[in-house]
Amino acid sequence: MNQRDPLKRVLYIDLSRKSFWIDDRVDLFERWLGGIGVAVQLFKEEAPKNIEPLSPENPVIFSIGPLTSLYPLASKTVALFKSPLTGNLGESHAGGRSAIAIRLAGYGAIIIKGASQLPLYLVIKEGEVEFRDGSALWGISNANTVGRILREAAIGHGIRTIMRIGKAGEKLVSYAAVITETYRHFGRLGLGAVLGSKKVKGIIIYGKHSIPIQDKKKYREIYDRLYRLAVGSDAMKRYHDLGTAINILPLNYIGALPTRNLNSSRFEGAEEICGENIAEKKLARRVACAHCPIACIHIASIREPYPDEPYFYKTTFISYDHELLYSLGSMLGVKKIDDVLRLIDTVEAMGLDAISTGVCLAWATEAYKRGIITINETLVELDWGNIDNYIQVIKYIVEQPNDFYGMLARGTREASKHYGGQEFALNFGGNEMPGYHTGYGAIIGYSIGSRHSHLDCAGYRVDQTIKEPPSPEEFVELLIKEEEWRQILNSLTICLFARSIYNVENIIEALKPLGYNYTEEELKKTGEEIYFEKQKLKLKLGFKPEELKIPSRVFETPTPHGLLKREYIEEALQHYIKLIEYKTLQ
Numbered sequence: 141m142n143q144r145d146p147l148k149r150v151l152y153i154d155l156s157r158k159s160f161w162i163d164d165r166v167d168l169f170e171r172w173l174g175g176i177g178v179a180v181q182l183f184k185e186e187a188p189k190n191i192e193p194l195s196p197e198n199p200v201i202f203s204i205g206p207l208t209s210l211y212p213l214a215s216k217t218v219a220l221f222k223s224p225l226t227g228n229l230g231e232s233h234a235g236g237r238s239a240i241a242i243r244l245a246g247y248g249a250i251i252i253k254g255a256s257q258l259p260l261y262l263v264i265k266e267g268e269v270e271f272r273d274g275s276a277l278w279g280i281s282n283a284n285t286v287g288r289i290l291r292e293a294a295i296g297h298g299i300r301t302i303m304r305i306g307k308a309g310e311k312l313v314s315y316a317a318v319i320t321e322t323y324r325h326f327g328r329l330g331l332g333a334v335l336g337s338k339k340v341k342g343i344i345i346y347g348k349h350s351i352p353i354q355d356k357k358k359y360r361e362i363y364d365r366l367y368r369l370a371v372g373s374d375a376m377k378r379y380h381d382l383g384t385a386i387n388i389l390p391l392n393y394i395g396a397l398p399t400r401n402l403n404s405s406r407f408e409g410a411e412e413i414c415g416e417n418i419a420e421k422k423l424a425r426r427v428a429c430a431h432c433p434i435a436c437i438h439i440a441s442i443r444e445p446y447p448d449e450p451y452f453y454k455t456t457f458i459s460y461d462h463e464l465l466y467s468l469g470s471m472l473g474v475k476k477i478d479d480v481l482r483l484i485d486t487v488e489a490m491g492l493d494a495i496s497t498g499v500c501l502a503w504a505t506e507a508y509k510r511g512i513i514t515i516n517e518t519l520v521e522l523d524w525g526n527i528d529n530y531i532q533v534i535k536y537i538v539e540q541p542n543d544f545y546g547m548l549a550r551g552t553r554e555a556s557k558h559y560g561g562q563e564f565a566l567n568f569g570g571n572e573m574p575g576y577h578t579g580y581g582a583i584i585g586y587s588i589g590s591r592h593s594h595l596d597c598a599g600y601r602v603d604q605t606i607k608e609p610p611s612p613e614e615f616v617e618l619l620i621k622e623e624e625w626r627q628i629l630n631s632l633t634i635c636l637f638a639r640s641i642y643n644v645e646n647i648i649e650a651l652k653p654l655g656y657n658y659t660e661e662e663l664k665k666t667g668e669e670i671y672f673e674k675q676k677l678k679l680k681l682g683f684k685p686e687e688l689k690i691p692s693r694v695f696e697t698p699t700p701h702g703l704l705k706r707e708y709i710e711e712a713l714q715h716y717i718k719l720i721e722y723k724t725l726q
Contacts, residue, residue: 504522584620
């Protein structure tokens with residue numbers, strides 16, 4: 141590798157001592173590529189075995205890949221930490237400008253450890269870190285306001301990214317998010333709470349470093365090919381036109397759209413909250429991540445009149461996608477698109493993960509209607525579609541005015557353990573359910589995926605392409621094989637929307653001008669090794685696969701493949717446990 145390439149450098153930041161240093165880590169980046177592959181190794185080096193998620197010893201790793209800032213759609217930053225929501229490995233990805241800013245600042249990874257006694261924000265440049273007083277920002281409830289202040293506070297040159305937490309992160313809500321730029325997030329698994337525990341309100345990163353390329357002619361050829369594939373792809377056109385909100389109607393049609401806490405898999409209001417209707421009536425503009433020609437981020441606008449002021453309106457711009465329309469729409473029985481957008485806006489202002497928030501509200505609503513909890517706990521009445529009360533409950537989750545909301549701020553797993561209703565608490569490994577009830581692939585994928593996310597192995601996609609499921613053992617091995625390959629994509633930090641463009645052949649060719657020479661066998665072997673390195677790390681952090689529990693509700697509500705059988709999924713989980721035990725003991 142070219143010794144001037146900034147990718148191989150790791151920036152270490154110690155908040156407790158207000159110090160930083162930089163190490164060359166050629167060994168890691170040449171062995172594990174970047175992204176999640178490198179982040180896992182750095183986390184193993186920095187994290188004690190029995191760390192608590194909100195302790196100073198819990199490191200936060202940001203990592204990027206060798207294709208970052210060089211090829212289209214290589215736009216993601218990987219964050220790794222111990223999750224306060226699941227109590228295990230937390231992994232979250234964000235787009236925007238963060239990945240390019242990190243690389244152009246001269247780093248392939250950033251490690252933040254320790255904790256500050258007073259609120260601060262970090263300004264990171266090439267060879268320099270500033271620890272700035274953030275006391276005036278602490279307590280500002282709207283995360284977007286924080287972003288505007290930080291933009292004005294730190295003027296610099298080059299590509300810039302701004303990450304910040306909202307009040308949810310300050311209050312250590314277990315599913316608090318980190319917002320980057322305006323419409324991108326490290327959403328899942330509680331990175332916002334981890335930064336809140338370290339008293340980090342925001343992070344600004346500037347970069348204008350140049351990136352060496354060994355074979356510029358070959359690089360230009362590969363770049364042009366990938367660019368043409370991206371802009372000419374029908375799949376990418378759909379992401380540009382409607383985004384993932386295009387999923388609402390098809391999922392509803394086949395009976396796979398979780399509705400009212402999965403009491404149903406069809407929603408009578410789907411046509412109102414679908415991507416087509418929003419695009420026709422509410423779409424204001426599209427936004428792209430840096431170095432992406434697709435622009436899949438869709439921004440809606442809503443106008444609300446000012447009280448007693450005729451002809452004066454407040455216009456609010458709100459990003460949306462399938463997961464938000466599901467979790468704050470169908471999952472809560474909210475039928476009007478303006479109401480869904482208001483909920484999204486409230487979640488955004490507080491700095492929460494939208495999926496976990498919506499599923500928590502859905503569980504609380506059903507628990508309230510069943511009498512498991514009462515108004516003494518909720519403080520307001522809960523009913524499907526009651527927007528004003530849902531907005532108040534979102535604020536209560538952050539403010540935590542009583543024990544119930546303190547528990548709900550820890551997620552559905554902990555709340556249902558304390559109050560009951562575990563059979564309809566829709567979480568897998570502690571992480572709340574994504575917006576697909578498509579069949580065995582989805583449920584097994586949520587259970588065995590490293591993040592307990594639909595994006596780990598995309599079982600929900602498999603469900604929609606097969607007539608009959610294979611044997612439980614075959615299904616598990618199929619999903620693991622897909623997750624192994626996604627470790628390569630996530631080490632190169634490629635947007636998963638571009639996974640069909642970045643196939644094995646194109647990745648091998650894209651790496652060559654940068655000095656990497658992989659065969660197909662070597663690349664796939666690396667993905668397998670990263671996957672099992674991650675499994676070993678999860679076990680070290682306390683993950684016990686034998687304790688995975690499937691909420692009964694998923695067996696009570698039909699999927700496109702009919703009612704699921706518990707015995708099938710239990711067989712699948714047993715096979716997964718045997719595979720993990722065998723591989724991790726080798």
